[in-house]
Amino acid sequence: MDEAQRLVELIPRLRRYARALVGDRASADDLVQDTLERAWTKLHLYRRGTDLRAWLFTVMHNVHVNRVRAARLNDPLGDEMPELAQRGTQADALLVRDLDRAIARLPADQRAVLLLVTLEEMSYDEVARTLGIPIGTVMSRLSRAREKLRAMMLGQAPAAKLKVVK
């Protein structure tokens, strides 16, 4: 099987990750399209025989980071999470909507780690390579993302912020 074919076969996974990462379907598909187009222009950097999936997710990560950065520059009011405002309207079930919102409220770098581990079931090593960060950073972001998500889904602030004053 050649790469072009495998690329096509990976589209559903790219869409799933993108959907969770950016929140709505149309933006997710825009991200996937930009990723595929970027992949074509960067293909000479891909080494045959290595993991095409990891390579593609790296491309998608870079495209996403650039888009978020551009959105921030174009939006003088946007502070830390410019993509937040577009999210959360299209989900079907209540749980999915809550989960979607909670994921949207995670800091972007923690969200990426959580989704690569949970949705893509990448090994921690693969996540580190895909995002270009040390494995220790992967683990700490994963830990923080999960704790925040748990707290949000319980309807309370993250444990770290609950410094109860007695």
Place this chain on the structure above:
Amino acid sequence: MSELPVSETELQAYADGRLTPARLAAVEAWLAARPEEAERIAAYRRLAQEVRGAYDSMLSEPVPARLRHAAARRLPWRRLAAVLAWVALGVAVGAPAGWYAKRERTVAQAAPDSTMLARRAAVAHAVYSPEVRHPVEVGADDEQHLVTWLSKRLGAKVRAPKLDEVGMSLVGGRLLPGDSGPVALFMYQSQNGRRLTLYLRTEASRNRETAFRYARENNVGVFYWIDREMGYALASADLSKDELLRLANLVYKQLEGG
């Protein structure tokens, strides 16, 4: 209880079901002694399942055409290295020549013989242009063979026009059954995945010439004309009528006189 300390990393790995068997018992024992921590890790596991449950439906959804096209563009993967300078469609080609008959006909209004030409070309376009894996039988990387083969089967000299200057690159071609014999189909694709097909058949009466005619069949626009021994139909569902006309002009100029 004497045990190696359990790290947060190990707890995360445990939540993901990735802990090495050697440490599994120790971590489980550690958690058994700490109900709050056990509850926290159990919650992580539930959340992971919920996250998968929330988005896994994306895996079975049909992939939108624009993404399939984006993934399949410039089909032979290797050709990527040779990145061409693409010129925006239509910029490089001049205004249409005056010989274009401005009447826009529907397929039904056109003469019966060329009706079939336009209709067949539209159907061939509709059938083959959405193909991701097998859009053509012979790819553009073997163009010489493609052209020789099709010329032989049609019994007439067939050429694939060069449309790279307007951003359409040859994907390849295939042989099709026509109303009275073999027919050739060339497929082109733009950088952003828009496709164009050129349908060629031989004409029984070798002395006829027609103006350009335009027809729409469902969503497929077709410019078609007969030039002595060959009938041509240029079809696309992705291009506007004006874009298609410019391309028809270009094809006509390249192919006239065989």
